[in-house]
Amino acid sequence: MTARFGRVIPAMITPFTEAGELDVQGAVDLARRLVAEGAEGLVVSGTTGEGPTLEDAEDWELWKAVSEAVTVPVIAGTGTNATAHAVSQTRRAGECGVAGVLVVTPYYNRPSQAGMSAHFRTVAEATSLPVMLYDIPVRTGRKISTELLLELAREVPNIVAVKDAAGDPAESARVIAEAPAGFELYSGDDSLTLPLLAVGAVGVVSVCAHWTAPEMAAMFDAVESGDWARARELNAAMLDSYDFESSDAAPNPVPTRAMLNALGLNVGECRLPMGPTPPGLEVEAMKIHERLAQKR
Numbered sequence: 001m002t003a004r005f006g007r008v009i010p011a012m013i014t015p016f017t018e019a020g021e022l023d024v025q026g027a028v029d030l031a032r033r034l035v036a037e038g039a040e041g042l043v044v045s046g047t048t049g050e051g052p053t054l055e056d057a058e059d060w061e062l063w064k065a066v067s068e069a070v071t072v073p074v075i076a077g078t079g080t081n082a083t084a085h086a087v088s089q090t091r092r093a094g095e096c097g098v099a100g101v102l103v104v105t106p107y108y109n110r111p112s113q114a115g116m117s118a119h120f121r122t123v124a125e126a127t128s129l130p131v132m133l134y135d136i137p138v139r140t141g142r143k144i145s146t147e148l149l150l151e152l153a154r155e156v157p158n159i160v161a162v163k164d165a166a167g168d169p170a171e172s173a174r175v176i177a178e179a180p181a182g183f184e185l186y187s188g189d190d191s192l193t194l195p196l197l198a199v200g201a202v203g204v205v206s207v208c209a210h211w212t213a214p215e216m217a218a219m220f221d222a223v224e225s226g227d228w229a230r231a232r233e234l235n236a237a238m239l240d241s242y243d244f245e246s247s248d249a250a251p252n253p254v255p256t257r258a259m260l261n262a263l264g265l266n267v268g269e270c271r272l273p274m275g276p277t278p279p280g281l282e283v284e285a286m287k288i289h290e291r292l293a294q295k296r
Contacts, residue, residue, distance in 0.1 A: 006040025
């Protein structure tokens with residue numbers, strides 16, 4: 001099973017100080033901790049990293065600092081809903097030492113498939129870095145059609161992967177079956193990672209890998225060795241974590257911050273509009289972590 005960016009890729013939260021300012025050293029420390037626990041790549045300033053609330057200069061500082069701090073591939077979240085802005089961020093990412101860029105479907109605008117095609121092509125043409133598209137219609141309001149995904153995979157050399165959070169494994173299987181050699185599909189939904197592995201996904205861009213990276217890596221190992229019973233066992237051990245990582249009362253990344261703060265990492269609170277942390281969430285986080293630890 002190949003995975004150019006690694007199999008287990010936490011979508012890293014962005015640490016903030018108590019005053020809500022960017023904590024670059026905290027990001028470096030967290031990145032190194034995640035790698036030590038089994039992360040094989042990192043996404044920086046994506047959705048879980050609260051990319052929409054970061055200033056451009058904060059992105060640049062994060063990308064550079066984290067890329068210099070770890071030896072695994074770092075993927076910069078450069079996509080926005082303005083093509084010119086996404087182009088400028090993508091070009092700047094190329095100067096920060098990252099291994100690739102994550103480009104989300106333009107959100108809120110609800111462009112046509114033709115508009116999305118032009119957007120992705122324009123951003124990809126602005127860089128020599130490999131591009132991972134990010135398909136998450138529940139947040140963006142638009143689904144990248146399977147036909148468009150395949151067209152981009154075939155026609156744009158540096159569009160090499162998709163982070164699939166569309167929630168349709170049957171269509172994911174079709175993308176994998178019909179995409180050119182070398183195009184990779186990564187699960188973008190922790191709860192669907194095992195089903196997507198069954199149809200040929202190569203990795204996961206994960207929220208709960210902030211605390212489940214060992215289990216995630218072991219699940220990939222089990223699948224690669226053909227031990228599906230062990231893979232199901234490991235997946236079952238993470239079900240609580242999948243449920244915990246996002247809810248209406250505490251949407252992602254609020255629970256991840258609660259987990260890391262409960263574990264003593266002091267990563268701060270989300271920037272508005274994502275806060276505040278509901279009362280008792282850190283207590284719930286510790287219960288989740290303790291139950292997981294008992295199964296290790």
